[in-house]
Amino acid sequence: MRFSVAGIAAFALSTAVLGVQQPPQRPMSPDGSAQTQVLGKWVKPERPAFTVGRQQYVGGKWIEVTYGRPLQRQRDLFGSGPNYGKALNDVGTATIPAPPVWRAGANVSTRLKSEVGLDFSGKTVPAGEHTMFIDVKGPTEWTLIISSWPAQLKYDPNDKAALWGAYGYTSEKDVARVPMKVETLPFEMDQLTWAFVDMTNDSGRLALMWGKTMASAPFKATQ
Secondary structure, three states: OOOOHHHHHHHHHHHHHHHOOOOOOOOOOOEEEEEEEEOOEEEOOOOOOOOOOOOEEEOOEEEEEEEEOOEOOOOOOOOOHHHOOHHHOOOOOOOOOOOOOEOOOOOOOEEEEEOOEEEEOOEEEOOEEEEEEEEEEEOOEEEEEEEOOOEOOOOOOOOOOOEEOOEOOOHHHEEEEEEEEEEEEEEEEEEEEEEEEOOOOOEEEEEEEEEEEEEEEEEEEEO
16 A cells, blocks of 8 residues: 555644644633631741741631632623613523522622621621622612522532522522622722722621722621
Protein backbone atom coordinates (compact mmCIF):
# COMPACT_ATOMS: atom_id res chain seq x y z
CA MET A 1 0.00 0.00 0.00
CA ARG A 2 1.36 3.40 -0.94
CA PHE A 3 0.84 6.65 0.90
CA SER A 4 1.38 10.07 -0.56
CA VAL A 5 3.49 12.60 1.28
CA ALA A 6 0.49 14.95 1.42
CA GLY A 7 -1.70 12.24 2.93
CA ILE A 8 0.82 11.38 5.61
CA ALA A 9 1.20 15.06 6.51
CA ALA A 10 -2.58 15.55 6.74
CA PHE A 11 -2.94 12.50 8.98
CA ALA A 12 -0.15 13.69 11.29
CA LEU A 13 -1.70 17.17 11.51
CA SER A 14 -5.17 15.83 12.36
CA THR A 15 -3.70 13.56 15.05
CA ALA A 16 -1.84 16.46 16.59
CA VAL A 17 -4.98 18.62 16.64
CA LEU A 18 -7.01 15.87 18.31
CA GLY A 19 -4.28 15.43 20.90
CA VAL A 20 -4.35 19.07 21.98
CA GLN A 21 -6.44 19.46 25.11
CA GLN A 22 -8.97 22.24 24.99
CA PRO A 23 -8.91 24.64 27.96
CA PRO A 24 -11.79 24.10 30.41
CA GLN A 25 -14.79 26.31 29.75
CA ARG A 26 -15.23 28.99 32.39
CA PRO A 27 -18.67 29.44 33.95
CA MET A 28 -20.62 32.55 32.97
CA SER A 29 -20.93 33.38 36.67
CA PRO A 30 -17.98 32.13 38.77
CA ASP A 31 -18.42 31.14 42.39
CA GLY A 32 -17.48 33.68 45.04
CA SER A 33 -17.44 34.20 48.78
CA ALA A 34 -17.00 36.95 51.33
CA GLN A 35 -15.92 36.38 54.93
CA THR A 36 -15.45 38.30 58.12
CA GLN A 37 -14.64 37.37 61.72
CA VAL A 38 -16.14 39.00 64.80
CA LEU A 39 -16.19 38.85 68.60
CA GLY A 40 -12.55 37.82 68.91
CA LYS A 41 -9.60 39.67 70.37
CA TRP A 42 -6.00 40.31 69.41
CA VAL A 43 -3.37 38.79 71.68
CA LYS A 44 0.40 38.88 71.58
CA PRO A 45 1.78 35.33 71.30
CA GLU A 46 5.11 34.16 72.67
CA ARG A 47 6.44 34.16 69.12
CA PRO A 48 5.43 37.03 66.80
CA ALA A 49 2.74 35.94 64.35
CA PHE A 50 3.06 36.46 60.60
CA THR A 51 0.28 39.08 60.58
CA VAL A 52 0.01 42.85 60.47
CA GLY A 53 0.89 43.87 64.04
CA ARG A 54 2.42 40.41 64.72
CA GLN A 55 -0.54 39.39 66.91
CA GLN A 56 -3.11 36.57 66.78
CA TYR A 57 -6.88 37.02 66.60
CA VAL A 58 -8.42 34.44 68.94
CA GLY A 59 -11.96 33.45 69.83
CA GLY A 60 -13.44 34.97 66.67
CA LYS A 61 -16.63 33.77 65.00
CA TRP A 62 -16.86 33.47 61.22
CA ILE A 63 -19.56 34.95 59.01
CA GLU A 64 -19.56 34.00 55.32
CA VAL A 65 -21.59 34.69 52.20
CA THR A 66 -21.30 32.27 49.26
CA TYR A 67 -22.81 33.23 45.92
CA GLY A 68 -22.51 33.22 42.16
CA ARG A 69 -20.80 36.27 40.62
CA PRO A 70 -22.35 37.38 37.31
CA LEU A 71 -20.56 40.02 35.25
CA GLN A 72 -22.26 43.13 33.97
CA ARG A 73 -20.92 42.72 30.43
CA GLN A 74 -22.28 46.16 29.41
CA ARG A 75 -25.85 45.23 30.32
CA ASP A 76 -28.40 47.66 31.73
CA LEU A 77 -28.69 45.93 35.10
CA PHE A 78 -31.54 47.73 36.81
CA GLY A 79 -33.49 49.59 34.14
CA SER A 80 -35.62 52.62 34.92
CA GLY A 81 -39.18 53.76 35.52
CA PRO A 82 -41.80 50.99 35.80
CA ASN A 83 -39.25 48.48 34.48
CA TYR A 84 -36.74 49.12 37.26
CA GLY A 85 -35.47 45.81 38.65
CA LYS A 86 -37.58 43.65 36.35
CA ALA A 87 -34.58 42.24 34.45
CA LEU A 88 -33.05 40.89 37.68
CA ASN A 89 -35.66 38.20 38.24
CA ASP A 90 -35.11 34.97 36.35
CA VAL A 91 -37.20 34.16 33.32
CA GLY A 92 -40.09 31.79 34.02
CA THR A 93 -41.75 29.09 31.95
CA ALA A 94 -45.23 27.64 31.73
CA THR A 95 -44.37 25.04 34.36
CA ILE A 96 -41.84 27.04 36.43
CA PRO A 97 -43.02 30.61 37.10
CA ALA A 98 -40.47 33.40 37.42
CA PRO A 99 -39.56 33.98 41.08
CA PRO A 100 -40.97 37.07 42.82
CA VAL A 101 -37.58 38.08 44.26
CA TRP A 102 -33.96 38.27 43.08
CA ARG A 103 -31.43 35.59 44.07
CA ALA A 104 -28.85 38.40 44.47
CA GLY A 105 -26.22 36.35 42.71
CA ALA A 106 -26.30 33.52 40.17
CA ASN A 107 -26.82 29.76 40.02
CA VAL A 108 -27.08 28.26 43.54
CA SER A 109 -29.05 30.41 45.97
CA THR A 110 -26.98 33.01 47.82
CA ARG A 111 -26.22 31.65 51.29
CA LEU A 112 -25.33 33.30 54.59
CA LYS A 113 -23.42 31.07 57.02
CA SER A 114 -22.71 32.36 60.51
CA GLU A 115 -21.19 30.85 63.64
CA VAL A 116 -22.96 33.49 65.73
CA GLY A 117 -26.41 35.05 65.89
CA LEU A 118 -26.91 38.26 63.94
CA ASP A 119 -29.22 41.16 64.67
CA PHE A 120 -30.49 43.00 61.58
CA SER A 121 -32.38 46.13 62.64
CA GLY A 122 -33.94 44.35 65.61
CA LYS A 123 -34.62 41.09 63.76
CA THR A 124 -32.63 38.12 65.03
CA VAL A 125 -31.07 35.64 62.62
CA PRO A 126 -29.80 32.59 64.55
CA ALA A 127 -26.43 31.00 63.87
CA GLY A 128 -26.40 28.51 61.02
CA GLU A 129 -27.00 28.62 57.27
CA HIS A 130 -29.70 30.69 55.59
CA THR A 131 -30.52 31.70 52.04
CA MET A 132 -30.67 35.35 51.01
CA PHE A 133 -32.74 37.18 48.42
CA ILE A 134 -33.48 40.81 47.60
CA ASP A 135 -36.87 42.30 46.79
CA VAL A 136 -36.17 45.19 44.42
CA LYS A 137 -39.19 47.49 44.26
CA GLY A 138 -37.57 50.72 43.14
CA PRO A 139 -34.29 52.69 42.91
CA THR A 140 -34.27 53.31 46.67
CA GLU A 141 -36.59 50.53 47.82
CA TRP A 142 -34.60 47.34 48.30
CA THR A 143 -35.39 44.74 50.97
CA LEU A 144 -32.92 42.08 52.10
CA ILE A 145 -34.66 38.77 52.77
CA ILE A 146 -33.01 36.16 54.99
CA SER A 147 -34.81 32.85 54.73
CA SER A 148 -34.73 29.35 56.17
CA TRP A 149 -35.35 27.84 52.74
CA PRO A 150 -32.55 25.30 52.05
CA ALA A 151 -30.57 25.67 48.82
CA GLN A 152 -30.30 23.07 46.09
CA LEU A 153 -26.68 22.55 45.10
CA LYS A 154 -27.84 21.06 41.78
CA TYR A 155 -31.09 21.99 40.10
CA ASP A 156 -33.85 19.45 40.70
CA PRO A 157 -37.34 20.57 39.61
CA ASN A 158 -38.88 17.73 41.62
CA ASP A 159 -37.37 18.89 44.91
CA LYS A 160 -40.02 21.10 46.51
CA ALA A 161 -38.27 21.26 49.89
CA ALA A 162 -35.31 23.34 48.67
CA LEU A 163 -34.73 26.14 46.18
CA TRP A 164 -32.53 26.63 43.15
CA GLY A 165 -31.81 30.34 42.99
CA ALA A 166 -35.11 31.97 43.89
CA TYR A 167 -37.33 29.57 41.92
CA GLY A 168 -40.16 28.40 44.17
CA TYR A 169 -39.46 31.07 46.81
CA THR A 170 -42.34 31.83 49.16
CA SER A 171 -42.30 34.14 52.16
CA GLU A 172 -43.47 31.77 54.91
CA LYS A 173 -39.87 30.76 55.64
CA ASP A 174 -38.63 34.35 55.97
CA VAL A 175 -36.50 34.85 59.07
CA ALA A 176 -35.92 38.57 58.54
CA ARG A 177 -36.84 41.25 56.01
CA VAL A 178 -34.53 44.26 56.30
CA PRO A 179 -34.65 47.60 54.43
CA MET A 180 -31.40 48.25 52.57
CA LYS A 181 -29.66 51.57 52.06
CA VAL A 182 -29.13 52.10 48.33
CA GLU A 183 -26.20 54.29 47.26
CA THR A 184 -24.48 55.27 44.02
CA LEU A 185 -20.84 54.25 43.81
CA PRO A 186 -18.18 56.64 42.46
CA PHE A 187 -16.94 53.74 40.31
CA GLU A 188 -18.49 50.77 38.53
CA MET A 189 -18.31 47.13 39.63
CA ASP A 190 -18.36 44.81 36.62
CA GLN A 191 -18.73 41.65 38.74
CA LEU A 192 -21.45 41.32 41.36
CA THR A 193 -19.78 41.46 44.77
CA TRP A 194 -20.98 40.80 48.30
CA ALA A 195 -18.78 42.39 51.00
CA PHE A 196 -18.61 43.22 54.69
CA VAL A 197 -18.04 46.97 55.10
CA ASP A 198 -17.55 49.40 58.00
CA MET A 199 -16.69 46.51 60.30
CA THR A 200 -16.12 46.79 64.05
CA ASN A 201 -15.44 43.85 66.36
CA ASP A 202 -19.16 43.11 66.67
CA SER A 203 -20.98 44.95 63.89
CA GLY A 204 -20.87 46.19 60.33
CA ARG A 205 -22.83 46.32 57.11
CA LEU A 206 -23.57 43.49 54.71
CA ALA A 207 -23.33 45.03 51.25
CA LEU A 208 -23.97 44.05 47.65
CA MET A 209 -22.29 46.01 44.84
CA TRP A 210 -22.99 45.76 41.13
CA GLY A 211 -22.68 48.33 38.43
CA LYS A 212 -22.71 51.71 40.14
CA THR A 213 -25.13 50.56 42.87
CA MET A 214 -24.40 49.48 46.42
CA ALA A 215 -27.15 48.27 48.73
CA SER A 216 -26.35 47.48 52.36
CA ALA A 217 -27.97 46.44 55.63
CA PRO A 218 -26.43 47.00 59.09
CA PHE A 219 -26.05 44.08 61.49
CA LYS A 220 -24.69 43.34 64.93
CA ALA A 221 -23.24 40.03 66.13
CA THR A 222 -24.89 38.64 69.27
CA GLN A 223 -23.40 36.24 71.82
